Amino acid sequence: MSKPFLSIERLTQKFPDGQGGELTVFENASFGVEKGEFVCILGHSGCGKSTIMNILAGLAEPTSGVVKMDGMEVSGPSLDRGVVFQNYSLLPWLSALKNVIFGVKARHPDWPRDKAEAHARDFLAKVGLEGDVVHRKPSQLSGGMRQRVSIARAFANHPKLLLLDEPFGALDALTRGTIQDELLKIWGGTEQTVFMITHDIDEAILLADRILLMTNGPFARVAESVEITIPRPRNRTEIVEHPNY
Numbered sequence: 001m002s003k004p005f006l007s008i009e010r011l012t013q014k015f016p017d018g019q020g021g022e023l024t025v026f027e028n029a030s031f032g033v034e035k036g037e038f039v040c041i042l043g044h045s046g047c048g049k050s051t052i053m054n055i056l057a058g059l060a061e062p063t064s065g066v067v068k069m070d071g072m073e074v075s076g077p078s079l080d081r082g083v084v085f086q087n088y089s090l091l092p093w094l095s096a097l098k099n100v101i102f103g104v105k106a107r108h109p110d111w112p113r114d115k116a117e118a119h120a121r122d123f124l125a126k127v128g129l130e131g132d133v134v135h136r137k138p139s140q141l142s143g144g145m146r147q148r149v150s151i152a153r154a155f156a157n158h159p160k161l162l163l164l165d166e167p168f169g170a171l172d173a174l175t176r177g178t179i180q181d182e183l184l185k186i187w188g189g190t191e192q193t194v195f196m197i198t199h200d201i202d203e204a205i206l207l208a209d210r211i212l213l214m215t216n217g218p219f220a221r222v223a224e225s226v227e228i229t230i231p232r233p234r235n236r237t238e239i240v241e242h243p244n245y
């Protein structure tokens with residue numbers, strides 16, 4: 001059998017526990033993600049979800065184990081891996097539009113400014129941001145709008161792998177629902193692989209092709225991952241045509 005697109009092999013993370021000992025967050029965690037899959041990783045607070053994501057993003061190194069994408073070992077950040085954090089991480093001194101253009105120019109330094117701007121506007125429109133609002137700075141946008149900009153910026157870069165760490169965690173339920181729909185729409189037309197962290201089981205069931213559950217029950221000292229395949233495979237086209245799904 002061929003290797004999956006993203007392969008996490010025997011990943012172990014230990015941290016100093018602050019009392020001279022060691023905290024093992026997870027040990028020998030192994031799983032794979034196929035190209036084009038939308039995988040959610042679900043687990044309670046503190047079980048190591050963000051730690052795994054930072055490792056996949058190349059922002060942190062595990063204690064041991066390797067991550068491979070397209071068969072190549074991941075080390076350090078790369079434009080092939082886009083990241084959306086819970087707290088938006090937009091550049092505060094740039095408008096929404098310029099934040100997205102900044103990302104596009106990083107990916108395509110040879111593109112002329114008007115091409116990069118048209119591309120950025122196109123992706124902002126996909127998440128419902130059009131007109132004057134794109135000229136506002138992050139501080140002048142609502143939380144939902146800021147997260148829309150982050151998502152537009154990430155997708156506009158066409159990363160092979162998109163990593164989302166509780167992107168809707170700070171949003172109210174109504175806004176969350178709308179942006180979840182937009183995320184499915186913007187993703188539905190691509191071949192992009194999405195790895196999203198959440199602690200919301202409804203969100204995982206709504207969005208994912210497959211859910212990885214990080215458990216850390218009373219008898220398990222170390223988180224282990226359990227895989228759940230959604231029994232009803234989603235039809236992407238259907239979701240695009242029925243935005244209220």
Ligand code: ADP
Nearest residue numbers: 015016025043044045046047048049050051052
């Ligand atoms: P989650 O995202 O699932 O809520 P995290 O991955 O942020 O959890 O953290 C998992 C565990 O590792 C927590 O107990 C946290 O306190 C600990 N931890 C995370 N980062 C560090 C660090 N840099 N140093 C020490 N402990 C850490």
Ligand code: MG
Nearest residue numbers: 049050051165
């Ligand atoms: Mg976290």
